Amino acid sequence: MPQSDFQRQVLRILHIMRLAQQEQGDLLHEVSRQRVHSDPIVAEAPLVPTPFASCEALVDFNDSLNEHMETRLVEELAQLGGSEVRQSTRKILEYLLTDYVAAEFSWLGQKGKRKFGQLKLPQLIIRHSSFRK
Numbered sequence: 001m002p003q004s005d006f007q008r009q010v011l012r013i014l015h016i017m018r019l020a021q022q023e024q025g026d027l028l029h030e031v032s033r034q035r036v037h038s039d040p041i042v043a044e045a046p047l048v049p050t051p052f053a054s055c056e057a058l059v060d061f062n063d064s065l066n067e068h069m070e071t072r073l074v075e076e077l078a079q080l081g082g083s084e085v086r087q088s089t090r091k092i093l094e095y096l097l098t099d100y101v102a103a104e105f106s107w108l109g110q111k112g113k114r115k116f117g118q119l120k121l122p123q124l125i126i127r128h129s130s131f132r133k
Contacts, residue, residue: 044072046076047061047069047072047073047076048061048073048076048095048096051094051095051096051097051098051101052096052097052098052101053098053100053101054101055101055104055105055114058096058097058101058119058121059114059119062119062120062121065120065124070120070124070127073124074124074127074128077092077095077124077125077128078128080092080095085129088128088129089125089129092125092128093125096121
């Protein structure tokens with residue numbers, strides 16, 4: 001590639017980068033402006049302050065979930081992070097369940113265990129994966 005073509009290509013890429021940076025700066029400015037003018041955020045207590053230590057507590061919590069609580073829980077789970085679905089799911093399960101409770105469940109309830117797949121929580125974990133994107 002001749003040097004003049006190379007220089008033109010570099011200048012074109014720099015121009016594209018400058019436009020992208022300007023667009024992101026404008027977006028950041030708008031978000032900051034909206035944040036300043038919005039109502040103050042009141043921190044709510046977490047729905048799950050500690051992992052569930054008994055199966056009954058987990059099932060009771062699962063049964064008490066309404067649409068608002070489900071949305072709050074998905075947002076709460078999103079705060080746990082995780083760069084990959086596997087890592088994120090592991091963090092969520094550790095956040096929700098003690099080892100004792102986790103050992104009492106299997107997806108289909110095999111070997112006399114409880115059926116985790118029938119709870120609302122697995123669907124919320126899946127929603128969390130969609131929420132992350």
